[in-house]
Amino acid sequence: MAEGLRKRGDPGSWEYILELGKQPAQRCVDCDKRYWVERKRLEKCPQCGGKLFDTEERRQKSQGGFRTQKEAQGALDKARVAVTENRFVVTTNVTVRSFLFEEWLPSIKTTIRATTYTSYEGHVRNHLVPRLGSIQLRRLNAATINAHYALLGEDGRLKGAGGLSPASVRRIHATLHRALRDAVRWQRLHFNPADAADPPKASAERSERPIWSREQLQKFLESVREDDLYPLWLLYSTTGMRRGEALGLQWGDVDLDASTLSVQRSLVPVKGGFIVGEPKTRRGRRTMSLDPMTALILKTHHRLQKESQMRNRDVWEDGDWLFTSERGLPLNGNSITKLFAAVARTAKLPHIPLHSLRHTYATLALGGGMNARDLSARLGHSSVAFTLDVYSHAIPSVEEESAATVAALFVPSS
Numbered sequence: 001m002a003e004g005l006r007k008r009g010d011p012g013s014w015e016y017i018l019e020l021g022k023q024p025a026q027r028c029v030d031c032d033k034r035y036w037v038e039r040k041r042l043e044k045c046p047q048c049g050g051k052l053f054d055t056e057e058r059r060q061k062s063q064g065g066f067r068t069q070k071e072a073q074g075a076l077d078k079a080r081v082a083v084t085e086n087r088f089v090v091t092t093n094v095t096v097r098s099f100l101f102e103e104w105l106p107s108i109k110t111t112i113r114a115t116t117y118t119s120y121e122g123h124v125r126n127h128l129v130p131r132l133g134s135i136q137l138r139r140l141n142a143a144t145i146n147a148h149y150a151l152l153g154e155d156g157r158l159k160g161a162g163g164l165s166p167a168s169v170r171r172i173h174a175t176l177h178r179a180l181r182d183a184v185r186w187q188r189l190h191f192n193p194a195d196a197a198d199p200p201k202a203s204a205e206r207s208e209r210p211i212w213s214r215e216q217l218q219k220f221l222e223s224v225r226e227d228d229l230y231p232l233w234l235l236y237s238t239t240g241m242r243r244g245e246a247l248g249l250q251w252g253d254v255d256l257d258a259s260t261l262s263v264q265r266s267l268v269p270v271k272g273g274f275i276v277g278e279p280k281t282r283r284g285r286r287t288m289s290l291d292p293m294t295a296l297i298l299k300t301h302h303r304l305q306k307e308s309q310m311r312n313r314d315v316w317e318d319g320d321w322l323f324t325s326e327r328g329l330p331l332n333g334n335s336i337t338k339l340f341a342a343v344a345r346t347a348k349l350p351h352i353p354l355h356s357l358r359h360t361y362a363t364l365a366l367g368g369g370m371n372a373r374d375l376s377a378r379l380g381h382s383s384v385a386f387t388l389d390v391y392s393h394a395i396p397s398v399e400e401e402s403a404a405t406v407a408a409l410f411v412p413s414s
Helices: 068-086 096-111 114-132 142-155 168-185 214-223 231-240 243-247 292-311 333-346 358-369 371-377 384-390 394-405
Strands: 005-009 014-026 034-038 054-068 260-263 266-270 273-277 286-289
Touching: 005 068, 014 068, 014 114, 034 054, 054 068, 054 243, 068 286, 096 114, 096 168, 114 142, 114 168, 114 266, 114 273, 142 168, 142 358, 214 231, 214 358, 231 243, 231 333, 231 358, 243 266, 243 292, 266 333, 286 371, 384 394
Parallel strands: none
Antiparallel strands: 005 014, 014 034, 014 054, 260 286, 266 273
């Protein structure tokens, strides 16, 4: 049928037929069934299981439901312009589940950090697909998304009853927004419905991260003094390193004579093992000084590790890692997180996540007089502004001391 308009059987109903030109397709060698190629090629014919071959074929698109011929003509004219500018979207019945799992996640996997991909995949699997997955992608709208966010806030926890925090829902929204933005770029959608969605607003005040006091940190380090992982616990406590950064250290990154170490990589746990990733930020690659005690403990740890390597040389897998299993393999980050919770519980200390040792270090460093610029560089933050924003709660005491010091230079004492 030629491109143009035609009147439907129903009174007062018009449709247009749009010529799209040659489009990628697949045909079955057995039943001759044709399948248009969107983003994913089929392995075999869904109808008969036969082998498919690639081809290009003329494709048309019809759109009905127009009340008048003039209305249909106007829509056809707009569609022709969109085809010319490569903006025309061929709507399909693909579901949110199919798009996210079969198209989006596989397409972005090699373009983002492993930890980011794991986060996206978890959001998709646990919080988006269970309730939104059966909806056709083209029918997803802001009202449906908002209703879903409300449900997550009421009953979104994977374990136990209760809802997710507003911050968690906003992270899930960010994942969905990114996926739908890509759907628009890939001409799967005309517009991003998440643009009009309303995720929970952030609190006016940043909630302070749970940390330990100086006395509690001292108690923790004293309680793990005889622990085989004491060098790792001490390193976290005295440098503020991220979990994966410390586990990714190799002896070639450490200069024990100069008491320095260089962060070059991050170890990311995945199912069945680990992957070596880049530091989290551009400034994540950094060299930092070690205090004398931490440097001394690492020297002792290096000697003891060499002795362990000799005892287990038949099974030792040399990777030059600082922190290893009895076979020389790097430690699993998830296991370290669980071990930290266990030893903190044994020491009868308030529960904090392992990452909060980083926050504890940063807060104590600012309270001890370290300036924000030096702290930002030591933590590998993307900017000093980010450091100031995250740890603003720790700065007033420092400012109070500075104010008194400066005023004493020229204000007479009473």
